[in-house]
Each structure stands twice: as C-alpha cells, then as structure tokens.
Amino acid sequence: MAFSFNESSMNEFHKWGKKFPENPEGRRSLVIPALWISQWQNGYISKDVVNYVAEITGTEPLHVWGVTTFYTMFKREKTGKFFLQFCTNITCTLMGADQIFVNTCKKLGIKPGETTSDGKFTAVEVECLGACGSSPTLQVNDKYYTHMTESEVEKLIAEFRGAK
Amino acid sequence: MAENKVILDHIDDAGEQAIEAYQAHGGYKGLEKAMKQMTPAQILDEIKISNLRGRGGAGFPAGIKWSFIKRDAPGPKYLICNADEGEPGTFKDRKIMTSKPHIIIEGMIIAAYCMGLDTGYIYIRGEFFEPYQAMDKAIEEAYSKGFLGKNILGTGFNFDLHTYLGAGAYICGDETALMNSLEGKRGYPRLKPPFPAQFGLYGRPTTVHNVETFAAVAPIIANGGKWYSELGTPKSGGTKLFGISGHVERPGVYELSLGTPWKEFFEDIAGGVRGGKKLKAIIPGGSSTPVLLPHELEGMLLDYESIQSKGSMLGTGAVIVFDETTDMVKVAYRAMKFYAHESCGQCTPCREGCDWYYDILGRIYHGEGRIEDLDTLEDLAKYIGPNTICAFGDAFVTPMLAFIRKFRSEFMDYIEKGKYGLQAVLDAEKKSEEINHA
Ligand SMILES: Cc1cc2nc3c(=O)[nH]c(=O)nc-3n(C[C@H](O)[C@H](O)[C@H](O)COP(=O)(O)O)c2cc1C
Ligand code: SF4
Numbered sequence: 001m002a003f004s005f006n007e008s009s010m011n012e013f014h015k016w017g018k019k020f021p022e023n024p025e026g027r028r029s030l031v032i033p034a035l036w037i038s039q040w041q042n043g044y045i046s047k048d049v050v051n052y053v054a055e056i057t058g059t060e061p062l063h064v065w066g067v068t069t070f071y072t073m074f075k076r077e078k079t080g081k082f083f084l085q086f087c088t089n090i091t092c093t094l095m096g097a098d099q100i101f102v103n104t105c106k107k108l109g110i111k112p113g114e115t116t117s118d119g120k121f122t123a124v125e126v127e128c129l130g131a132c133g134s135s136p137t138l139q140v141n142d143k144y145y146t147h148m149t150e151s152e153v154e155k156l157i158a159e160f161r162g163a164k
Numbered sequence: 165m166a167e168n169k170v171i172l173d174h175i176d177d178a179g180e181q182a183i184e185a186y187q188a189h190g191g192y193k194g195l196e197k198a199m200k201q202m203t204p205a206q207i208l209d210e211i212k213i214s215n216l217r218g219r220g221g222a223g224f225p226a227g228i229k230w231s232f233i234k235r236d237a238p239g240p241k242y243l244i245c246n247a248d249e250g251e252p253g254t255f256k257d258r259k260i261m262t263s264k265p266h267i268i269i270e271g272m273i274i275a276a277y278c279m280g281l282d283t284g285y286i287y288i289r290g291e292f293f294e295p296y297q298a299m300d301k302a303i304e305e306a307y308s309k310g311f312l313g314k315n316i317l318g319t320g321f322n323f324d325l326h327t328y329l330g331a332g333a334y335i336c337g338d339e340t341a342l343m344n345s346l347e348g349k350r351g352y353p354r355l356k357p358p359f360p361a362q363f364g365l366y367g368r369p370t371t372v373h374n375v376e377t378f379a380a381v382a383p384i385i386a387n388g389g390k391w392y393s394e395l396g397t398p399k400s401g402g403t404k405l406f407g408i409s410g411h412v413e414r415p416g417v418y419e420l421s422l423g424t425p426w427k428e429f430f431e432d433i434a435g436g437v438r439g440g441k442k443l444k445a446i447i448p449g450g451s452s453t454p455v456l457l458p459h460e461l462e463g464m465l466l467d468y469e470s471i472q473s474k475g476s477m478l479g480t481g482a483v484i485v486f487d488e489t490t491d492m493v494k495v496a497y498r499a500m501k502f503y504a505h506e507s508c509g510q511c512t513p514c515r516e517g518c519d520w521y522y523d524i525l526g527r528i529y530h531g532e533g534r535i536e537d538l539d540t541l542e543d544l545a546k547y548i549g550p551n552t553i554c555a556f557g558d559a560f561v562t563p564m565l566a567f568i569r570k571f572r573s574e575f576m577d578y579i580e581k582g583k584y585g586l587q588a589v590l591d592a593e594k595k596s597e598e599i600n601h602a
C-alpha cells in the first residue's frame with residue numbers, strides 16, 4: 001500500500017516547512033525531517049516512504065534513499081516495539097556495558113541486532129549517547145536510562161513486557 | 165580552587181528551564197544591554213577582550229570568527245548552533261540544553277545581532293530527543309516574550325531561530341558536514357576553503373559555534389569581556405565545562421576556571437580514582453585526544469596551552485579516567501570501532517585507513533596479532549592525516565598512535581601471548597560487530 005502522511009504527520013510536516021526558505025533548496029532541507037515524521041508514523045523507512053518523501057520535498061527517490069542509508073537512526077526494517085540501544089563506547093564499556101549488552105541479548109534469546117519472536121524487543125549496540133557521566137547508558141525508543149546494571153535492565157524489560 | 169559557575173549557575177535548580185526562572189536569575193539582561201546600550205562593534209570588542217575560544221573542540225577565538233562576517237552585506241546570513249555532541253566522553257551540551265536552554269538562545273540572539281544574521285538553526289543530534297523538546301519549548305517562550313522574531317526589543321532587528329534534528333552520524337558534528345545535513349543531504353564534510361563565513365549554509369555567510377560557546381556569550385556581555393577573561397588565564401579566557409567519566413569517584417559536569425590545576429580538579433572536586441584504585445591513564449578531551457599517563461599529568465593545568473604542552477589537547481573537556489585494572493588494548497580497539505563506523509567514506513585514506521586500523525587492532529585483541537602489526541600501524545598513519553578532507557583522519561590516527569606508543573608492552577603481550585583470549589565473549593562481540601557494521 002502506498003504511504004502517505006496522516007493528519008498529525010502532515011501538521012508536523014507543515015510546522016517544519018516554516019523553518020526553511022521558500023525555495024527548492026529550502027524544500028530539500030525537509031528531507032530529513034520528513035524521514036523522521038515518516039518513521040514516527042510508519043515505524044521504519046520503506047520504499048513507499050522514500051518515494052513519498054521525494055515527492056513532497058521536490059527531490060529524487062535516489063537522493064532520499066542516499067540520505068536514508070547515511071544516517072544510522074533511520075531504520076530500514078521493522079524493529080521491536082521497544083528498541084533497546086545499548087551504548088558500548090569507551091566510558092560505558094569501562095562501566096560494564098559490553099557485558100550487559102551481551103548478557104541481555106542472551107536472556108532475550110536473540111543475537112545482537114535481532115528482534116524477539118513476539119515482536120516486543122530489538123537490542124542493538126550504539127555509539128556514545130552523550131551521557132557518559134551516568135553510564136552505562138541505555139536508550140529505549142526516545143528515552144535515556146542511566147546507571148544501568150544487568151538487574152536494572154532486567155527490571156526494565158519486565159516492566160516493558162507488562163506494558164500494553 | 166573550587167568550581168566557578170558562570171554557565172552552570174543555578175543549573176540544577178528545579179524549574180530553571182523556564183524563562184521566568186532564568187530571568188529571575190538575571191537572564192536576558194545581557195541581551196537587553198547588548199541591544200539597547202551597545203553598538204555591534206562594541207559587542208564584538210567585548211567578545212574579543214573576553215578571550216572566548218570555541219568550545220566545540222578546536223578552540224578557535226570567537227571574536228576573530230565573528231569579525232569574518234560582513235554585517236551589512238545584503239541577503240540572508242545564518243547562525244548555527246552545533247548541538248551534535250557526539251565526541252565519545254562528551255556530555256556537557258546535553259546538560260545545558262535540558263537544564264538551561266535559555267542561556268544558549270540568549271547568546272545566539274546577541275551573536276546574531278552583533279553579526280547582522282537573520283536566521284539561526286540549532287542542529288541537535290537525533291538521539292537527543294529530550295533536549296530537542298526542551299529547546300523547542302524554550303524557543304517558543306522566547307518568541308512569546310519578544311526576544312525572537314520581528315523587531316526584537318523595539319530595535320528593528322529581526323531574528324528567527326529553529327531547531328533541527330539530526331539522525332545519527334558523528335561526522336555531522338563537523339561544521340561543513342552539518343551544513344550539508346541541514347540542506348537535506350548526506351553529511352559529507354566539504355573541502356575548505358571556502359570557509360563558512362563566505363560559503364556556508366545554502367552558500368551564504370554562516371557562523372557556527374558549539375552550544376557551550378554560545379552559552380558563554382550572555383554572561384560576557386552582562387559582566388564585561390575583561391571580567392570573563394580574568395576568570396581564566398591570559399591565553400585561555402574564562403571558564404570551561406569539564407565532563408569527567410569512567411573510573412572516577414564523582415563523575416559529572418563541572419565548570420572550572422581555565423588554568424585550574426588538574427590535580428585539584430581530579431582529586432578535590434571529582435574525588436580521584438573510584439574505589440581507591442591506582443590511576444592508569446586519562447583521556448583529557450574526548451576520544452580524539454591522545455591518552456596521558458600519570459607522570460604526564462604532573463603540574464598540568466586545565467587550559468589549552470598546558471594540555472598541549474603535555475602532548476594532548478583540551479578538546480571538548482571530556483575527561484575519561486582509566487584505573488589500573490583497565491585493558492588498554494580493549495579500549496583502543498573499542499575506540500577504533502567507533503571511528504571505523506563513523507568515517508563518512510568520502511576520502512580513500514580515511515575510509516580504508518579506518519578499516520585497516522580496526523582490522524589490525526581487532527586481530528591483536530583477538531590474540532592473532534603479528535609482530536610487525538604495530539609498525540604497520542605507525543607506517544599507515546603517515547598516509548592518512550595529511551590526505552583527508554576533514555579533521556576526522558587526524559582525529560583517529562593521533563589517539564591510536566598514542567595508545568600503541570604509550571602501552572606498547574600491553575599490545576606486545578597480546579601479540580606474543582594472546583593472553584586474554586576469552587573466546588566466548590569475543591565470539592558474541594564479533595557477531596554484534598558484523599551486524600552493526602553492515
Ligand atoms: C569529525 C568532527 C566532529 C566534530 N564534532 C563536533 C561536535 O559534535 N560539536 C561541536 O560543537 N563541534 C564539533 N566539531 C567541530 C566543528 O567542526 C566546529 O569547529 C565547531 O562546531 C565550531 O564551534 P566553536 O567555534 O564554538 O568551537 C567537530 C569537528 C570534526 C572534524
Ligand atoms: S576524513 Fe574521513 S570523515 Fe572526513 S571527509 Fe574524509 S572520509 Fe569523511
């Protein structure tokens with residue numbers, strides 16, 4: 001099915017439209033915001049999303065695809081409802097993050113990067129999240145969780161499992 | 165010497181994010197003074213006198229940067245706040261954005277007024293969703309008070325300010341990559357010259373500063389450039405935020421006068437090594453600055469010149485502390501993984517060099533190193549740094565060489581004995597790398 005913005009996405013898109021010059025260059029600046037809004041609505045960037053974003057920003061699908069693949073936060077496939085992003089950069093690993101990550105994957109029964117069979121959790125390793133003073137840092141969807149330990153992560157996962 | 169809070173003043177008070185609280189503590193007084201009592205030339209003078217240097221890593225004097233812009237040149241001109249904060253170990257900008265967003269906005273308006281710029285963008289890394297929301301809210305408040313928009317404070321000066329959200333790419337912290345990203349493109353750094361002051365966003369004159377640099381502007385104008393300069397040393401004016409993390413008793417963000425002795429900061433303020441262990445090394449300014457050994461820290465002051473004289477850099481002021489138990493080969497390998505992941509791939513020496521470094525460090529770490537590996541790394545380095553478009557090449561080569569030179573015996577242990585072969589853990593790591601690397 002072809003993708004298009006729902007009403008609230010369209011409102012958000014118009015809000016972003018006011019930030020840039022009213023010319024083709026300004027419209028091209030909307031590629032990344034449009035990809036974000038699409039991902040918030042659709043969960044990931046599908047081929048249909050790419051075509052749609054190209055259309056509404058006056059750019060080519062190939063350009064939009066090039067942008068999509070450059071930025072790691074744009075997902076090219078569906079992930080679990082709770083997207084667990086473990087920072088394992090220098091400070092977080094000093095504080096044990098690499099072990100927490102490996103063991104959490106084991107407990108979830110997945111390999112790094114995979115999604116649990118119930119579609120609830122995906123676990124990935126990410127680079128420094130800019131919260132090293134309260135490391136290890138875990139980002140779940142948009143939210144940061146700090147001072148993580150294995151048991152804290154386990155508690156969080158149990159909470160998410162219970163959530164609707 | 166204790167902390168010296170200029171930017172961090174009141175930052176931990178509940179509600180300091182709101183414009184009312186910020187104003188109750190003197191916020192927007194600097195803006196009023198700048199716009200009602202000073203000429204743009206006088207503002208520029210104060211910034212020059214203040215000795216404020218860019219806090220984004222390179223330390224370029226702000227006053228000089230501002231003077232590159234021709235205020236009366238016709239057509240749009242842009243101001244960009246670099247809030248891409250991605251240098252591993254750095255976590256100061258996020259704190260300012262979430263806890264005291266108005267100090268950034270106030271500084272940006274003063275800068276825009278001084279340089280005659282009409283539109284500003286705050287480029288926030290995609291992971292910083294909460295800071296992004298905080299900045300949006302603060303911008304809305306500033307508009308409603310008449311500090312942004314048309315005819316600011318009745319002076320006839322117009323300035324619009326917007327947030328922008330990145331999407332996960334360390335390289336977009338480079339100001340020219342950032343501008344390409346803002347233009348809706350892949351975040352590729354541009355060849356310089358031309359510099360942003362001539363050819364910036366949409367090819368127009370543009371000034372880019374780090375979050376912390378803008379945050380220092382309003383206090384400077386409110387209290388005078390001389391006052392600010394004297395908080396630091398003659399060459400490194402003012403205060404600087406230092407984020408300390410890793411094996412330290414009290415990690416966090418601290419604001420210190422530039423020139424504060426390292427020893428006082430580390431021992432008295434941050435509490436020294438965690439759990440009474442011995443210090444093995446530190447990284448002074450983010451992962452791209454060379455590692456320093458305890459004997460190199462003797463007599464070191466926290467300012468640009470002193471850290472440079474020790475063979476490293478102040479960088480972003482992001483100190484990472486390693487205690488005696490730290491496996492430095494693992495640290496180097498993990499840091500290199502970051503660079504291999506983040507190289508934008510435009511320049512062959514950087515793109516291939518990153519992969520080679522990562523592969524070689526990987527085989528050393530996995531117990532399969534060869535005797536000649538360290539020499540190969542030294543040799544490769546000569547071909548990378550000088551042959552790249554942006555500073556990223558140097559940013560990984562310099563710290564990597566410091567690791568292998570200063571901890572040579574540890575690397576040789578790995579090569580000769582493969583002594584830490586924890587196969588199970590490593591296999592799992594290898595797999596995760598394959599996935600993250602794909
Ligand atoms: C690879 C690379 C990454 C960078 N990342 C950042 C960053 O995250 N934040 C930042 O403010 N500056 C970063 N910079 C420096 C910017 O290019 C630029 O110098 C800075 O934003 C200017 O601000 P300042 O004058 O206030 O320091 C980076 C530079 C390079 C080469
Ligand atoms: S040096 Fe590296 S990061 Fe910089 S432009 Fe070249 S390939 Fe990209």
Ligand code: FES
Pocket residue numbers: 087088089090091092093127128129130131132135136137252253254
């Ligand atoms: S190293 Fe993990 S948040 Fe910086």
